[in-house]
Amino acid sequence: MNIRNARPEDLMNMQHCNLLCLPENYQMKYYFYHGLSWPQLSYIAEDENGKIVGYVLAKMEEDPDDVPHGHITSLAVKRSHRRLGLAQKLMDQASRAMIENFNAKYVSLHVRKSNRAALHLYSNTLNFQISEVEPKYYADGEDAYAMKRDLTQMADELRRHLELKDKGRHVVLGSIENKADSKEKGRALSGSLRCLRGPRGEGDPGVLGAF
Template identity: 55%
Template sequence: MNIRQATVEDLEGMQNANLNNLPENYTLKYYLYHALSWPQASYVATTTTSSGQERVVGYVLAKLEDDAPDPNKPIQGHVTSVAVMRTYRRMGLAGKLMKQSLRGLRECYGAESVSLHVRKSNRAALQLYKETLQFEVLGIEKGYYADGEDAYSMKKILVSEEDIYDDDEDLLASAAAQSTSEIAV
């Protein structure tokens, strides 16, 4: 299992993970927009099939907020989507993907904070964001999702390297490294 920066070649695998695991779905064009605009913010978890093919089993899709840069306003990142295929859950992949993305947003783009939305009913994700990654709930956005479900609006201030580095020494490699670098999980 490897975690590495997402590339254009990964977009179909990312979309497949999204379609199979989340009710919120995105077009390939949307993934491409993220990959080309903020290449160091999105990551994939991959495995190798018995035939030797690389397969995306999870991803994090992130970006900088779209507002025009204001020199008086801190730079903020946003996590658009995180998904892990069911058979690869409970292995810590979502947390590792998130930490890589947070690191990329901080080191490569200077983000001082990162926001995200999570369904009120998604207890596993809420626990990951609150307990493991130390995001705080800012409020509830009523009817945020297309099906009418409310979302928690969450935010994390990226104060120190401890906030974005994993306990595994293998994951301490810089997110600014070349896109061909891989991290073994």
């Protein structure tokens, strides 16, 4: 299984996956809106044959009165590929991308009150908290839980990882520079020894004289 950033050519297959998996469906222009406006944020899961078996469609909310935050518009995994951890991986990838590209502080979503499996994933695995109930949010009149996930801890972990990676890069560079210095010193010493030998004449064995 492979998780990667969604590309424009994936959008039609993402819509097909959505139609197979979810009652909440979107017109194609909605996928293009996400893919072209926030190309860094949506991800797909593909099998060994390159077929899309899951996706997350994500965006940034444009609210000037709030801190930067993202929103999960849609998440789906085909029934044949569930219970493999793909939904969690897709959500984590999208959340990391929100932090890295837009400095997002939290991510939000809506979920049907009756969707127990999704509620378990969001609450118990991904640490989303219910912020409010939105009555009759869905077209069929069902209420939705509005949920939020604080991204502070993930942002701190990403920052520490980058700091360690940067330190490791400096250590490697320092080691390379030290080796280069050693080689340069070796060449300088060799040059000094050749100067001490003087020019070779006939029968000169080319060794240093006695000191």
